[in-house]
Structure formats: structure tokens, C-alpha cells
Amino acid sequence: MKNKVSDNAESSVERVAADLRGAIAAGIYIPGQAIPSQRKLAGQWQVSRATVREAVLMLELEGLIETQHGGRSRCVNLMEPYLNLPLETSGGNRELQLQVLEARATLEAEAAFYAATRATDEQLQALSSEYARMQERNAGESTLAKAKADLMFHMMIAEASHHLLIISFSQLFYNRYFNAIYGVLSQTLRRYGRYPEGIAQQHARIHKAIQQRQPEVARDAARTHILYTRQLLERIETCP
Amino acid sequence: MKNKVSDNAESSVERVAADLRGAIAAGIYIPGQAIPSQRKLAGQWQVSRATVREAVLMLELEGLIETQHGGRSRCVNLMEPYLNLPLETSGGNRELQLQVLEARATLEAEAAFYAATRATDEQLQALSSEYARMQERNAGESTLAKAKADLMFHMMIAEASHHLLIISFSQLFYNRYFNAIYGVLSQTLRRYGRYPEGIAQQHARIHKAIQQRQPEVARDAARTHILYTRQLLERIETCP
DNA sequence: ACTGATAACTGGTCTGACCAAGGGAGGGCA
DNA sequence: TGCCCTCCCTTGGTCAGACCAGTTATCAGT
Structure with a gap:
């Protein structure tokens, strides 16, 4: 039987997103400051860049970070x-x-x-x-x-x-x-x-x-x- | 000078997401009914599946559709x-x-x-x-x-x-x-x-x-x- | 010291492949 | 006949590597 509420088998992208969210919430990445590039995050978590991209997209839609083509992705100021x-x-x-x-x-x-x-x-x-x-x-x-x-x-x-x-x-x-x-x-x-x-x-x-x-x-x-x-x-x- | 508000040069994923949103809002895909597979959507819009996936992820986070590993992605009932x-x-x-x-x-x-x-x-x-x-x-x-x-x-x-x-x-x-x-x-x-x-x-x-x-x-x-x-x-x- | 080209980044997209899970068609059993 | 089980195909999830398109830092030349 599946347990939708406390599903232990969370997907990779969700795990990465959760880690990233945690790191931001913990102040490891300061608002306005750039977060590591997607390639580095991929290497850091041992996942593909595609997975990192989906995680980053999630955080972006949540309003935690912002991306810019060519520039670095940075964490946003929540209070702004x-x-x-x-x-x-x-x-x-x-x-x-x-x-x-x-x-x-x-x-x-x-x-x-x-x-x-x-x-x-x-x-x-x-x-x-x-x-x-x-x-x-x-x-x-x-x-x-x-x-x-x-x-x-x-x-x-x-x-x-x-x-x-x-x-x-x-x-x-x-x-x-x-x-x-x-x-x-x-x-x-x-x-x-x-x-x-x-x-x-x-x-x-x-x-x-x-x-x-x-x-x-x-x-x-x-x-x-x-x-x-x-x-x-x-x-x-x-x-x- | 860049125009952040009415940026005409929207990215591929945003264009695909907008189209998909439109199709769902127009009732082309009925709630509870499956939407085309990511591979078909990719072919339909002439983009890669990675791009489709990011668009689908956006719609999922917006609560418009739901995905299931192995199963088909389907449009959700907004009123539920x-x-x-x-x-x-x-x-x-x-x-x-x-x-x-x-x-x-x-x-x-x-x-x-x-x-x-x-x-x-x-x-x-x-x-x-x-x-x-x-x-x-x-x-x-x-x-x-x-x-x-x-x-x-x-x-x-x-x-x-x-x-x-x-x-x-x-x-x-x-x-x-x-x-x-x-x-x-x-x-x-x-x-x-x-x-x-x-x-x-x-x-x-x-x-x-x-x-x-x-x-x-x-x-x-x-x-x-x-x-x-x-x-x-x-x-x-x-x-x- | 300032400017402009350039090289080394970054994020965005594409391709093709593999894995894992769902679902339906068919065959075997009662 | 009717039910169940298995197999196979399709689907979403992930991966690797590549290229394009912007940004940014560097550094030579003025």
C-alpha cells in the first residue's frame, strides 16, 4: 500500500530541493549572494544537472532564489x-x-x-x-x-x-x-x-x-x- | 535597456508552460483526464523533453496538473x-x-x-x-x-x-x-x-x-x- | 587610470539513453 | 465462462555530454 502522506521514497529532485531550501533557510547562502552554479551543485549532490535544474526551478517558483541567464543564481531577500x-x-x-x-x-x-x-x-x-x-x-x-x-x-x-x-x-x-x-x-x-x-x-x-x-x-x-x-x-x- | 515587465524574449520553457496552461484553462484537457505524454508534448512543440519537463513541473507546482511515476500526468480538478x-x-x-x-x-x-x-x-x-x-x-x-x-x-x-x-x-x-x-x-x-x-x-x-x-x-x-x-x-x- | 577585447564562467536548451513504475492485453487457471 | 496473473509497452524520473547564449572578470593597449 502506498502512503501518500509520509512517503519515504521521495524523488531525487525533491531531496535536492529540500537540501537547498534548508541551506538557504539556515543562512548558508545569504540573500543577495550567489549560490553555487548548477554544475557545482550537481557535483556536490552527485546528481545530474537536469535534476539540479528542476530543484532550482522549484525554489525559484517558491520565490526563494532568482536566476538570470548568463549571470549567477542568487538567493532573494524575503522581506523585500x-x-x-x-x-x-x-x-x-x-x-x-x-x-x-x-x-x-x-x-x-x-x-x-x-x-x-x-x-x-x-x-x-x-x-x-x-x-x-x-x-x-x-x-x-x-x-x-x-x-x-x-x-x-x-x-x-x-x-x-x-x-x-x-x-x-x-x-x-x-x-x-x-x-x-x-x-x-x-x-x-x-x-x-x-x-x-x-x-x-x-x-x-x-x-x-x-x-x-x-x-x-x-x-x-x-x-x-x-x-x-x-x-x-x-x-x-x-x-x- | 532591459524591460523586466513586458519582456518579449520569454524562454522556451515559459512559452511551453503558457501554452499548456492555456490549453488546460480552455478545457482542451478535462480535469481527471490525462494530458499527452511528455514525449508527445515535446514533439508537438518542437522542444526537448527536458524543457517540457520543466514546464510540466511549473504547472504541477501551480496545482494545475499532477504527475505519477509510470502513470500518465493528468489535469487536476481545481475545485476539489x-x-x-x-x-x-x-x-x-x-x-x-x-x-x-x-x-x-x-x-x-x-x-x-x-x-x-x-x-x-x-x-x-x-x-x-x-x-x-x-x-x-x-x-x-x-x-x-x-x-x-x-x-x-x-x-x-x-x-x-x-x-x-x-x-x-x-x-x-x-x-x-x-x-x-x-x-x-x-x-x-x-x-x-x-x-x-x-x-x-x-x-x-x-x-x-x-x-x-x-x-x-x-x-x-x-x-x-x-x-x-x-x-x-x-x-x-x-x-x- | 581608463577602455575595450577576450576568455572563462553562468544559465538555457538539446539529444539520446537507461531505469522504475503503472496499465493494458493476453494467456492460464478455476 | 469468468477471474487472476504475467508479460510487455508506455509513462514519468534520472542521467551524461554537448552546444548555445548571455554575463563577468581579466588583461593588454591606450
């Missing part, structure tokens, strides 16, 4: 269609900045949590390098460069979370609200002339927690960090 | 998942019978309309043959046989409509409510000993209108026919 918020983010709108930072608090906290849980050793190492680089850069470079270093640090944490939704959302978030977020940093720097003590310490705490794989600590550290930033903005607003 | 109504249709439930006939009035009317508009010449000829056969059978066969002949006549009209939704719905409708519908016929026959005058005339009118390709007339004739049947049921109910 759902994040069409107005982006008048010259950095001047305080209310929006505050809201963005509130949303970011949750996002960063979860990203840090999962990064501490699931980051690969290579990612931890890369994060460590980037952290060191950020500290160097902190002494004597332009505000923009510091902002970008800060962004890179947080983005790497998001990617290390291996969580497709977090990665997708983070990408869009940082792309669209770069000004809103780093307008805070800019104003802070203008006011204090340097990073406030807290930020460097918080970055250190986040970094340490992730490196030591302490998810709860990392989540709390990230959340505290963002809310601290938010507080800075409020202070600037109320005490010009 | 949406028609899980209770089917206690022993033919005794008067209220349900009335409701069914009301729904059928609209369904048959539209089917007749589109049949008169889009039936192929072959289908008109087949319908004519079936109509003649139904008349012969009307003189001296079992009630069940008459009911089945009646059903066949209406089903052929539905198929000639070349309207996927009408065909899908008709299939399920007649399968599930056969008893509810032909309980009416059975009771009518028991009461009058033969078909009421009206029914034969109405069948003739529907048939004639479709043959002469008069959509409006066909629609009206079909609607009148079903509502007449409904009226019969009410009369039986109120005057036992």
Missing part, C-alpha cells in the same frame, strides 16, 4: 516585497529614528542570540577580525568610515545568526535606514567628539558573549546596546 | 479542495435537493452559454449523437439508466464549455450530488410514470440553441430547465 515603507531618512526625522532604533533593538537582540548559538568557527574568527579592525578605525577616521565599520560589525552578527528572516530583514533595514541609524552616531560624535564610553564597552560585551557562545548574554548585550543608543538620541533631542 | 461539503445525499433531504438545484441552475446556464460559444464542431456532433441516444433510451429503460443518460448529456455540455472552472465544478457537483439531483427525477417518474412533457422539450431547446450557437438562448433554456425541475420537486413535496 513587504518592506516598502517610506524612506525619507535624511536622518532628520527624530520620531522615525526612535522607532527604527526600537525595532532594531529586537532585531539585533535576536541576531546576537542566534549568532552565539549557531555561528560557525570561521564566522567567529571573521567577526573577531572585524571587531579588531573596528577598534583600530575608531581612532582617527572619518565619521562615515566609523559608521560603516559599525554597520559591518552588526551585519556580520546578523549573517552569523544563520536565520534567513533575520538576515533578510537586517539587510533591508541597514540599507534603508542607514542614515536614520547613523545620524544618531553622527550627532553623538559631534556632541562628544568621540564614541561615548558605553558603546565601545557594549560592543565588547556583545562580541565576547558571541565568541563564548552565550546566547542569553549576547541577546541582552545587543538589546542594551541599541536601547543605549536610543537613549543618547533622546538626550540630544531634549538637551540641545 | 474547496468542495468538502457534507454529502449525506441519499436523495431524501429535500432542503438540500432544492439548494443543489438552485446552484445547478446557474452552473448549467453558464455551461450552456459557453458551450454555444466555444464548442468545437466535433463536440457539437458528439453532443448531437448523445442527445439522440438519450431520446431512444427514454423509451423503456430503468430509471437509473435514464438518470445516467441525462447526466451524460449535461456533462458533455459542461465539457464543451471549454471553461476550466465550470468543468471542474460540474464534475464534482454531479459526482457528489448525483443522488440529490436524480432523486428528483426518480420521484418524478414514480409520480407521472414518465418524463414530464416539459423536460423533453427543454432538453430539445437547450440542444438546439447550442447547435445553432445561440449563447443567450442556451443560457436561458438551461436555466429554465433546472428551475422547472426544482418546481417539480416542490410540487411533489407540497402535494404528496
Whole structure:
């Protein structure tokens, strides 16, 4: 008798598609980043390219990846269609900045949590390098460069979370609200002339927690960090 | 410059998929009925079987067709998942019978309309043959046989409509409510000993209108026919 | 440093073959 | 006669290798 529901004898293409879906969901392939070519995937899974093509077609119809003749196939950002918020983010709108930072608090906290849980050793190492680089850069470079270093640090944490939704959302978030977020940093720097003590310490705490794989600590550290930033903005607003 | 929206240079697989979709939507392939094999489709469209397979896969993921290893691929009934109504249709439930006939009035009317508009010449000829056969059978066969002949006549009209939704719905409708519908016929026959005058005339009118390709007339004739049947049921109910 | 040709990719399609599973026609059995 | 079983053909699933058509990175020449 056949068992349609839990059919163990799944076809090759379904197996490949499931693996690929899993890899994407696990953040092994980052949205916007190219996935291996069909030929490589075929070799990797020991199936023919025809089978890989059918699997890739399935994922494409599901909206997980997109292909381009001649170009490489890449994984799409799942949040793209759902994040069409107005982006008048010259950095001047305080209310929006505050809201963005509130949303970011949750996002960063979860990203840090999962990064501490699931980051690969290579990612931890890369994060460590980037952290060191950020500290160097902190002494004597332009505000923009510091902002970008800060962004890179947080983005790497998001990617290390291996969580497709977090990665997708983070990408869009940082792309669209770069000004809103780093307008805070800019104003802070203008006011204090340097990073406030807290930020460097918080970055250190986040970094340490992730490196030591302490998810709860990392989540709390990230959340505290963002809310601290938010507080800075409020202070600037109320005490010009 | 590329035009993503109205890209004229669509790929082969997309063209084949579109054609196949069109053929199914046009009722060329009836739900439940097998579509040509991939090899035949490949020959038909002058493309490779790999391309056909990708097109078929697309339609399968869209839920339009289903494939079975070794078996033939067949077009699915779109309404199946949406028609899980209770089917206690022993033919005794008067209220349900009335409701069914009301729904059928609209369904048959539209089917007749589109049949008169889009039936192929072959289908008109087949319908004519079936109509003649139904008349012969009307003189001296079992009630069940008459009911089945009646059903066949209406089903052929539905198929000639070349309207996927009408065909899908008709299939399920007649399968599930056969008893509810032909309980009416059975009771009518028991009461009058033969078909009421009206029914034969109405069948003739529907048939004639479709043959002469008069959509409006066909629609009206079909609607009148079903509502007449409904009226019969009410009369039986109120005057036992 | 910039530009333009070029070579090395990529995805899209084709061919022909084999395997495995369903389905129908026929023969054997009761 | 009627049922069941087997065999064979067709079907979908997979494979290998090839070619075409776009993209992209490289590198020589300006």
C-alpha cells in the first residue's frame, strides 16, 4: 500500500530541493549572494544537472532564489516585497529614528542570540577580525568610515545568526535606514567628539558573549546596546 | 535597456508552460483526464523533453496538473479542495435537493452559454449523437439508466464549455450530488410514470440553441430547465 | 587610470539513453 | 465462462555530454 502522506521514497529532485531550501533557510547562502552554479551543485549532490535544474526551478517558483541567464543564481531577500515603507531618512526625522532604533533593538537582540548559538568557527574568527579592525578605525577616521565599520560589525552578527528572516530583514533595514541609524552616531560624535564610553564597552560585551557562545548574554548585550543608543538620541533631542 | 515587465524574449520553457496552461484553462484537457505524454508534448512543440519537463513541473507546482511515476500526468480538478461539503445525499433531504438545484441552475446556464460559444464542431456532433441516444433510451429503460443518460448529456455540455472552472465544478457537483439531483427525477417518474412533457422539450431547446450557437438562448433554456425541475420537486413535496 | 577585447564562467536548451513504475492485453487457471 | 496473473509497452524520473547564449572578470593597449 502506498502512503501518500509520509512517503519515504521521495524523488531525487525533491531531496535536492529540500537540501537547498534548508541551506538557504539556515543562512548558508545569504540573500543577495550567489549560490553555487548548477554544475557545482550537481557535483556536490552527485546528481545530474537536469535534476539540479528542476530543484532550482522549484525554489525559484517558491520565490526563494532568482536566476538570470548568463549571470549567477542568487538567493532573494524575503522581506523585500513587504518592506516598502517610506524612506525619507535624511536622518532628520527624530520620531522615525526612535522607532527604527526600537525595532532594531529586537532585531539585533535576536541576531546576537542566534549568532552565539549557531555561528560557525570561521564566522567567529571573521567577526573577531572585524571587531579588531573596528577598534583600530575608531581612532582617527572619518565619521562615515566609523559608521560603516559599525554597520559591518552588526551585519556580520546578523549573517552569523544563520536565520534567513533575520538576515533578510537586517539587510533591508541597514540599507534603508542607514542614515536614520547613523545620524544618531553622527550627532553623538559631534556632541562628544568621540564614541561615548558605553558603546565601545557594549560592543565588547556583545562580541565576547558571541565568541563564548552565550546566547542569553549576547541577546541582552545587543538589546542594551541599541536601547543605549536610543537613549543618547533622546538626550540630544531634549538637551540641545 | 532591459524591460523586466513586458519582456518579449520569454524562454522556451515559459512559452511551453503558457501554452499548456492555456490549453488546460480552455478545457482542451478535462480535469481527471490525462494530458499527452511528455514525449508527445515535446514533439508537438518542437522542444526537448527536458524543457517540457520543466514546464510540466511549473504547472504541477501551480496545482494545475499532477504527475505519477509510470502513470500518465493528468489535469487536476481545481475545485476539489474547496468542495468538502457534507454529502449525506441519499436523495431524501429535500432542503438540500432544492439548494443543489438552485446552484445547478446557474452552473448549467453558464455551461450552456459557453458551450454555444466555444464548442468545437466535433463536440457539437458528439453532443448531437448523445442527445439522440438519450431520446431512444427514454423509451423503456430503468430509471437509473435514464438518470445516467441525462447526466451524460449535461456533462458533455459542461465539457464543451471549454471553461476550466465550470468543468471542474460540474464534475464534482454531479459526482457528489448525483443522488440529490436524480432523486428528483426518480420521484418524478414514480409520480407521472414518465418524463414530464416539459423536460423533453427543454432538453430539445437547450440542444438546439447550442447547435445553432445561440449563447443567450442556451443560457436561458438551461436555466429554465433546472428551475422547472426544482418546481417539480416542490410540487411533489407540497402535494404528496 | 581608463577602455575595450577576450576568455572563462553562468544559465538555457538539446539529444539520446537507461531505469522504475503503472496499465493494458493476453494467456492460464478455476 | 469468468477471474487472476504475467508479460510487455508506455509513462514519468534520472542521467551524461554537448552546444548555445548571455554575463563577468581579466588583461593588454591606450
